[in-house]
Amino acid sequence: MKNxxxxxxxxxxxxxxxxxxxxxxxxxxRDTLISKPENTETQTKVVSYCSxxxxxxxxxxxxxxxxxxxxxxxxKKNGGxxxxxxxxxxxxxxxxxxxxxxxxxxxxxxxxxxxxxxxxAHFTFDPLKNQLYEYDVVRDQLITVEYNIDLLDxxxxxxx
Numbered sequence: 192m193k194n195x196x197x198x199x200x201x202x203x204x205x206x207x208x209x210x211x212x213x214x215x216x217x218x219x220x221r222d223t224l225i226s227k228p229e230n231t232e233t234q235t236k237v238v239s240y241c242s243x244x245x246x247x248x249x250x251x252x253x254x255x256x257x258x259x260x261x262x263x264x265x266x267k268k269n270g271g272x273x274x275x276x277x278x279x280x281x282x283x284x285x286x287x288x289x290x291x292x293x294x295x296x297x298x299x300x301x302x303x304x305x306x307x308x309x310x311x312a313h314f315t316f317d318p319l320k321n322q323l324y325e326y327d328v329v330r331d332q333l334i335t336v337e338y339n340i341d342l343l344d345x346x347x348x349x350x351x
Contacts, residue, residue, distance in 0.1 A: 241350035242278050242287035244342065245296040245316045248323055249276060251339035258300060258312055271304040282318065294319075 249255050263274050277300075280293030287296075296316040302309040313326040315333060321343060324333035342349075 239346050239350055240318045242281060242289065244346050244349035246276050246298070247349055248316060248338050248342055249298060249314055251342060252323060252336050254325055254336045266302045271302055273303045275301050275303060277301050
């Protein structure tokens with residue numbers, strides 16, 4: 192039992208030290224770009240968003256594919272049932288079946304087991320900036336994630 196205390200204390204010290212380091216995104220450098228939003232400050236395109244469109248935006252990202260590649264098979268091998276995208280918050284919670292209101296769409300990828308749900312990643316989509324972010328829990332910051340921007344040209348395909 193003493194070893195667990197040392198391990199947790201070491202992890203706490205390491206996490207405290209990494210928060211003071213400059214923010215970089217290793218995952219963004221590794222991922223292949225599908226398409227990147229152009230200068231979002233000059234973007235004037237107005238898109239009607241809905242939960243299905245935002246979930247498809249997440250699914251189109253290289254980061255999502257990296258996190259979920261082979262994940263369902265591993266979850267089922269460990270007694271799990273599925274891997275889901277759960278919408279926690281949205282600008283229109285009643286319409287989107289989300290739990291709470293937020294100016295952004297907040298989602299999580301979840302491994303589902305009969306006795307628990309394990310959240311493996313948190314994402315945010317900002318409809319004003321047309322930008323997808325992953326929440327980095329270690330650095331307590333949002334990291335820009337690339338996605339297929341062409342999905343914004345066909346919102347009616349997803350939002351009915």
